[in-house]
Amino acid sequence: MSTYDLVIRKGMVADGTGADLIEADVAVKDGKIAAVGKIAESGKEEIDAAGKLVTPGFVDIHTHYDGQATWSSELSPSSGHGVTTAVMGNCGVGFAPCRPEDHDRLIRLMEGVEDIPGPVLAEGLKWNWESFPDYLQALEERGHDIDFAAQLPHGALRVYVMGERGANREPATPEDIAAMAKIAEEAARAGAIGFSTSRTLNHRTSDGSPTPTLTAEEDELVGIALGLKRAGRGVLQVVSDFADPVREFAMIRRMMTESGRPLSLSLAQNEKAPEGWRYLLSEVERASGEGLPIKAQVCGRPVGVLLGLELTLNPFSAHPSFREIAHLPLEAKVEKMRDPAFKKKLLSEEPASDDPFMRSVLANLHKMYTLDEIPNYEQEPERSIGAQAQAQGAEPLALAYDHLLTDGGHAMLYFPFLNYAQNSLEPSYQMMLHKDTVLGLGDGGAHVGMICDGSFSTHMLTHWTRDRSRGERLSVPWVVKAHSQDTAAAVGLLDRGLLKPGYKADINIIDYGNLKLFRPQVAYDLPAGGRRLVQRAEGYEATIVSGEVIQRGGKATGATPGKLLRGAQGAPA
Numbered sequence: 001m002s003t004y005d006l007v008i009r010k011g012m013v014a015d016g017t018g019a020d021l022i023e024a025d026v027a028v029k030d031g032k033i034a035a036v037g038k039i040a041e042s043g044k045e046e047i048d049a050a051g052k053l054v055t056p057g058f059v060d061i062h063t064h065y066d067g068q069a070t071w072s073s074e075l076s077p078s079s080g081h082g083v084t085t086a087v088m089g090n091c092g093v094g095f096a097p098c099r100p101e102d103h104d105r106l107i108r109l110m111e112g113v114e115d116i117p118g119p120v121l122a123e124g125l126k127w128n129w130e131s132f133p134d135y136l137q138a139l140e141e142r143g144h145d146i147d148f149a150a151q152l153p154h155g156a157l158r159v160y161v162m163g164e165r166g167a168n169r170e171p172a173t174p175e176d177i178a179a180m181a182k183i184a185e186e187a188a189r190a191g192a193i194g195f196s197t198s199r200t201l202n203h204r205t206s207d208g209s210p211t212p213t214l215t216a217e218e219d220e221l222v223g224i225a226l227g228l229k230r231a232g233r234g235v236l237q238v239v240s241d242f243a244d245p246v247r248e249f250a251m252i253r254r255m256m257t258e259s260g261r262p263l264s265l266s267l268a269q270n271e272k273a274p275e276g277w278r279y280l281l282s283e284v285e286r287a288s289g290e291g292l293p294i295k296a297q298v299c300g301r302p303v304g305v306l307l308g309l310e311l312t313l314n315p316f317s318a319h320p321s322f323r324e325i326a327h328l329p330l331e332a333k334v335e336k337m338r339d340p341a342f343k344k345k346l347l348s349e350e351p352a353s354d355d356p357f358m359r360s361v362l363a364n365l366h367k368m369y370t371l372d373e374i375p376n377y378e379q380e381p382e383r384s385i386g387a388q389a390q391a392q393g394a395e396p397l398a399l400a401y402d403h404l405l406t407d408g409g410h411a412m413l414y415f416p417f418l419n420y421a422q423n424s425l426e427p428s429y430q431m432m433l434h435k436d437t438v439l440g441l442g443d444g445g446a447h448v449g450m451i452c453d454g455s456f457s458t459h460m461l462t463h464w465t466r467d468r469s470r471g472e473r474l475s476v477p478w479v480v481k482a483h484s485q486d487t488a489a490a491v492g493l494l495d496r497g498l499l500k501p502g503y504k505a506d507i508n509i510i511d512y513g514n515l516k517l518f519r520p521q522v523a524y525d526l527p528a529g530g531r532r533l534v535q536r537a538e539g540y541e542a543t544i545v546s547g548e549v550i551q552r553g554g555k556a557t558g559a560t561p562g563k564l565l566r567g568a569q570g571a572p573a
Contacts, residue, residue, distance in 0.1 A: 003041035004029045005547055008509060011049030014480040016056040016498040021477065026054060028505040031546035031561075032572075036499055049509050052541055053476065056484040056497050057084025057146075057506030058457040061264075061438070062237075062297060064114050064446035066094040069139055069148060071124040071527060073560050077454040078444040079145045080554070081537055084506035084545045085565070086444060087491055089151030091239050092198035092213045095125065096135030096153075097160040097183060103127055105167060105205075109155055112206040113198070114446035115312055120530035132183065133190035136564060143560030145550045147506075149491065150564070151237060152187040154197035154213040154224070169215050177223035184227030184234075191566025193491055194235035194261075195224060199248070201241060202357070218251045225259035233567050235491050236263040237297075242280060249283045253292065262293035264490060266441060267431060268303060271364075274421040281434060288436045295490055297440030298431040300460050301377045302416030305450050306533060307361065307368070309333055309409045310522050312449035315365060315400045318351035318358050334409035337401070347398055361415060365396040368413045370403055371519045375414075377463065378470055381423040385413065412520065426471055432482070438490045439482050448532035452520040455535040457483050461510070462517050476512070492568030502572030505547040508540060515539030 158166035228234035366386020444454030488497035
């Protein structure tokens with residue numbers, strides 16, 4: 001008779017502590033790690049991991065599966081990249097609480113901020129909830145492949161309490177703040193893992209209006225944080241433009257000092273102020289040194305927009321001739337664009353757009369790149385469209401036009417708009433190594449027609465520990481710890497992220513030498529036939545959640561052991 005449910009044999013174990021790799025067996029029983037070492041007893045299932053890397057499951061603390069988790073059991077793309085726990089509800093957007101009359105308003109907000117098409121959300125969301133506790137209950141009505149936790153989003157909360165005034169960014173009254181704080185307390189007690197807010201002009205509704213939370217004042221944010229204090233639980237998550245960094249950071253400090261709750265803020269290198277991240281990180285370090293529970297969420301890749309003929313944007317989206325054919329199916333669009341007369345006419349036109357991001361795209365054609373089948377996200381500037389055009393004596397826009405017509409119109413251009421101002425990931429390297437940062441910002445489940453960064457966990461292994469050629473690399477144990485124990489601890493999930501007896505049996509078995517991350521592609525598998533970007537990985541031999549194999553050889557097994565995590569989880573005794 002077998003002693004264990006599962007035994008993984010002779011893998012090279014990175015246990016999540018940052019310690020050196022060791023060859024060991026890992027035994028699992030009742031969804032927990034039972035033993036690590038030389039194990040004589042047998043398992044009901046045994047997996048030969050000789051020559052393979054064995055790690056804890058990765059914990060992604062910055063995703064947007066708020067809609068997808070209600071209609072799908074698979075939280076992909078994350079679950080295809082070794083992620084076994086995802087935290088959603090970031091950036092102040094989500095779907096609860098919500099009154100019936102505000103359904104369309106929250107759909108427009110999510111469509112604009114996170115680029116999830118309105119028709120997808122309108123068909124996919126059942127809206128069998130109103131309050132946040134109702135939403136959590138609705139999430140538990142279906143099984144999921146991985147564990148996940150939900151944050152209370154400020155945008156939904158503000159509109160729920162203030163209605164049109166909240167949507168129009170009017171100041172909250174003391175009564176409004178008290179009501180929001182009460183709902184925040186109730187949400188945290190019901191199982192919200194935290195509260196998130198957005199203070200960036202990059203976040204707009206699909207009709208162009210700024211997010212409802214953009215100008216929320218300090219008394220409102222502190223008041224809501226005090227709701228979490230009364231509940232005695234919950235983290236705070238903030239994304240901001242830091243237009244006035246001194247004033248903004250002072251407010252963030254007061255949110256923590258008044259509430260005592262841990263806070264994370266998004267940090268990346270910005271093209272307009274390439275050294276601005278250093279000031280913010282120094283303020284994070286100073287606050288942490290004073291005992292405040294703060295981390296900056298950072299990432300090891302440019303935050304990059306993908307541009308293509310079947311995506312949300314391309315370099316010609318603002319050209320009148322392209323607008324006339326934008327509605328056509330891809331094949332018809334490509335046929336039209338291959339007409340030399342159409343190309344000449346389009347390239348002679350002046351693009352017209354009020355969208356600040358579209359204007360940025362047009363101004364930065366020279367900083368865009370093509371992606372090979374195995375993409376390099378730290379390319380030399382000589383490989384940019386601008387440099388190639390100069391070498392060929394061509395215009396960058398004409399070169400982009402020709403490239404996007406390759407591969408039957410499926411080709412894409414990559415525009416790294418954050419973390420690549422100096423054509424290098426050296427700033428990301430420095431951010432990641434700082435003691436007061438944590439890996440995040442992957443946005444799995446969002447930006448489905450523009451950004452495909454839910455693969456950060458795979459990229460951290462392939463690029464930073466093995467393939468990087470333009471600077472220092474990181475060790476496998478460091479990256480594994482950063483994406484498991486450290487991320488789990490940042491949101492209070494202390495029962496996972498380590499391969500130690502008593503911890504949750506969330507495990508990856510990885511063919512490290514052959515681990516590959518492929519170029520993003522478009523899939524039409526969302527509700528209403530909606531489109532999304534996906535990025536396939538090869539080399540995950542098995543991904544295990546609570547002792548059950550959910551992915552084997554890169555294919556989903558159909559197992560759904562994943563659970564909604566209601567709040568922080570304590571460490572094993």
